[in-house]
Amino acid sequence: MDRAADPHIASSSRSALVTRGAIAAAALAAGGGLGLFARTTPAAAAPPSAEQDRKIFNFALLLEYLQAAFYTAAVEHGHLAGEVRSFAEVVAGHERAHVAYLRKALGPHARPRPTFDFGDATKTERAFLKAAVLLENTGVLAYNGQAANLTKPALAAAAEIVSVEGRHAAWVSSLAGEPPAPRAADVGVPSGAAVSKLESLGFLRAS
Amino acid sequence: MTEPEPTLASIDVDGALEETAGAVLGITRAELLARSAAASAAGAIGFLGLSRGSADAALAQTANDVAILRFDQALEALQAGLYTEAERLGALKPETLSWARVVGAHERAHLRAIKNLLGSKAIKDPAFDYGKVTADESAFLKTAVAFEDLTAALLKWQAPRLDSREIVAAAVSLHSVETRHAAWIRHLIGLQPAATAFDKPASQRRMAQLIDSTHFTVSRPKTASKKKPRFTG
Numbered sequence: 001m002d003r004a005a006d007p008h009i010a011s012s013s014r015s016a017l018v019t020r021g022a023i024a025a026a027a028l029a030a031g032g033g034l035g036l037f038a039r040t041t042p043a044a045a046a047p048p049s050a051e052q053d054r055k056i057f058n059f060a061l062l063l064e065y066l067q068a069a070f071y072t073a074a075v076e077h078g079h080l081a082g083e084v085r086s087f088a089e090v091v092a093g094h095e096r097a098h099v100a101y102l103r104k105a106l107g108p109h110a111r112p113r114p115t116f117d118f119g120d121a122t123k124t125e126r127a128f129l130k131a132a133v134l135l136e137n138t139g140v141l142a143y144n145g146q147a148a149n150l151t152k153p154a155l156a157a158a159a160e161i162v163s164v165e166g167r168h169a170a171w172v173s174s175l176a177g178e179p180p181a182p183r184a185a186d187v188g189v190p191s192g193a194a195v196s197k198l199e200s201l202g203f204l205r206a207s
Numbered sequence: 208m209t210e211p212e213p214t215l216a217s218i219d220v221d222g223a224l225e226e227t228a229g230a231v232l233g234i235t236r237a238e239l240l241a242r243s244a245a246a247s248a249a250g251a252i253g254f255l256g257l258s259r260g261s262a263d264a265a266l267a268q269t270a271n272d273v274a275i276l277r278f279d280q281a282l283e284a285l286q287a288g289l290y291t292e293a294e295r296l297g298a299l300k301p302e303t304l305s306w307a308r309v310v311g312a313h314e315r316a317h318l319r320a321i322k323n324l325l326g327s328k329a330i331k332d333p334a335f336d337y338g339k340v341t342a343d344e345s346a347f348l349k350t351a352v353a354f355e356d357l358t359a360a361l362l363k364w365q366a367p368r369l370d371s372r373e374i375v376a377a378a379v380s381l382h383s384v385e386t387r388h389a390a391w392i393r394h395l396i397g398l399q400p401a402a403t404a405f406d407k408p409a410s411q412r413r414m415a416q417l418i419d420s421t422h423f424t425v426s427r428p429k430t431a432s433k434k435k436p437r438f439t440g
Binding site for chain 1: 309312313317320359362363368373375377379380382385386389391394407
């Protein structure tokens with residue numbers, strides 16, 4: 001799907017409706033695989049710049065907003081107990097800290113906080129674990145996919161965050177009975193692929 | 208867990224990609240490749256050196272990148288050897304052995320990937336003597352936690368110091384796996400898997416200190432000298 005062809009998505013409206021479209025726009029801004037550069041070699045990807053850092057950090061901020069809201073809702077409504085509860089509490093704190101970091105780094109460029117609808121995913125332990133495994137793994141791959149597009153200082157900062165996301169992914173996978181480290185390499189994915197996954201979860205309010 | 212041990216041949220690029228794209232994101236490899244705009248996926252995939260036909264496509268060109276990757280080669284060799292020996296001896300608790308089996312396979316794959324990135328600039332793997340560590344539960348766990356936490360920190364220190372963007376993409380794909388190893392083993396033994404919201408980097412000097420403190424290394428990697436070892440038996 002070539003989202004770049006959709007003028008609504010390509011526009012940078014500050015609509016309060018944070019919808020699939022806005023998510024896709026974030027992906028577009030982050031230079032995700034949207035067809036424009038589909039056939040180019042890695043070396044032809046846009047070189048790192050402060051402007052590109054901002055776009056990527058805003059994409060990361062979207063992921064962190066989503067994760068922070070997810071864990072916060074799960075702690076409040078998930079009837080979680082034991083280690084699953086303490087996992088959710090600890091990770092909620094981490095994701096809120098990531099949001100705060102990115103917002104501060106972006107300053108006036110920070111995107112507004114969207115609203116999310118997690119449906120039943122934050123209401124039972126089983127649904128929570130399943131969604132959390134997916135969110136954490138997707139987060140890791142999305143960060144890894146942008147690493148080489150960041151300037152050195154931004155890469156250093158992003159590495160401190162993705163490191164913790166990788167730990168969350170392994171921790172929640174252990175709790176869910178899934179392999180904590182399923183691959184020898186977490187090969188990064190384009191932002192568009194990560195966004196498609198997040199859309200398919202239905203957590204983002206449709207336009 | 209009865210998951211079959213991945214062989215080096217099975218941990219190829221196609222496999223990694225299929226797992227990533229399919230298992231996590233529900234898209235096909237072809238789609239992912241077609242949609243890959245950035246240095247990210249294609250760079251890491253093409254140049255982890257695990258793919259067919261890329262063995263001679265050494266990416267490490269600058270002295271800086273070569274130095275960093277050579278350090279990592281020795282470190283991955285140390286870890287691969289440590290976990291592989293523990294698995295072979297089979298003296299640890301079942302869950303620890305299960306961890307060592309999976310993580311050992313990962314570190315062997317990392318070692319191979321790094322050697323491919325280095326191409327002809329790869330060093331000879333150092334030789335190691337792990338003493339009793341690979342058969343002593345407590346000593347092994349302590350050593351494994353220390354190495355996994357510090358390896359993750361080291362890769363964070365190195366990432367912004369690399370010149371090649373393709374190598375950055377490859378290195379970060381190994382970095383997050385090291386953080387998973389660290390969290391996994393910490394969880395196994397009741398330590399907090401993710402103790403802080405941000406993980407700080409640690410320098411090569413710090414890692415060299417840890418390696419020295421173990422006395423595991425019995426031969427230094429030699430790159431220039433072609434001299435035969437003094438004792439050849």
